[in-house]
Amino acid sequence: MSQDNFALLETILYEPSKGFYLLDRHVDRLLKGVQDFHTQFKTIPTMDQIKTLLKETIPQDDSFKRVRLLFNDKDGLKVEYTDLGKEYRTYETLAEAIQGDNALKVMLDTEAIPCSASDPFITHKTTYRTLYNEARERMGCHHDGKVFDVILWNKQQCITESSIANIAIQTEGGDSWITPSLQCGLLPGVFRDKLLSSDENMIEGVITLNDLINAQKNGNPIVCFNSVRKVYRVQLIILE
Incomplete structure (x- = not known):
């Protein structure tokens, strides 16, 4: 394609x-x-x-x-x-997701996304998915199933999204959530918009690589979400 x-x-x-x-x-x-x-x-x-x-x-x-x-x-x-x-199950709220099933394993990509935050093939959902497919291939998402997804980041070392979903982390204290702002370079997900317009205490902001790594190390929940899977918890696999 x-x-x-x-x-x-x-x-x-x-x-x-x-x-x-x-x-x-x-x-x-x-x-x-x-x-x-x-x-x-x-x-x-x-x-x-x-x-x-x-x-x-x-x-x-x-x-x-x-x-x-x-x-x-x-x-x-x-x-x-x-x-x-007939038994497909999803979680529609952040609270349900973090109390739910075992977290799916994700990894940070080893390379920054090579295009600008305004690239139309990032800001629109299309069948041209070379960037996402290459990231999944690098991290082995297509192989043994041990890694469910890959987390992308930009040249400023800010998290953008996963290859199939948006992402958020719970702040220290657990009173709110942060999801990367559109200015970081990501798809404006339909379910993301729903969460931001609801009473889920989610705001747009900047999540750095270190923020995401520290969230995992400190036990702060990390979730991904899209409109088919809705909200699901993920576990960041950290390579030391």
Whole structure:
């Protein structure tokens, strides 16, 4: 996949009892991507077209589904999905997540992201994922399954995101959470926006490499989140 041959992408959770999770936010973000990449697209889908296609394509049954909504000029709107089963479980709040199951193991990338914070392939979700795939390959995320994900950071040694999610750490004292600001260079995640607009005491800020390492060493919870997995706790594996 090249920068000249990509599709805008939204990954959406279908919940049997609620339908498409955070659908309006996902569609708004995709349509913003169409506007921002205006030279790449000759047509613009409408909110109604997107919602109709999803409802006509995805079986409205009792199984959770991971839905991929894609758009480019060549193929137009396209929908794919993976069945997640009937017992798919997620945590919607930070408090639930840090009391939940065992943390998934993550590692810091060994290299800073090579592009600017305003790179459109960072600030928009697309099928052009070379940066993320290379980071996952470096840290062995594709191999034995011991490392679930990789944490990215910029040239200023500030944390940005993981390869599939946004990230936050709990502050000392446990009264609030910090997630990297958009100025650090990351995807404005749909679930991230939900947390920031809720009463979860999460604020945007700067998390340095040392901040993340010290959070793990001091036992301060670290979480990642996206709109399919929602919130889940992670454990940073520190290489001495």
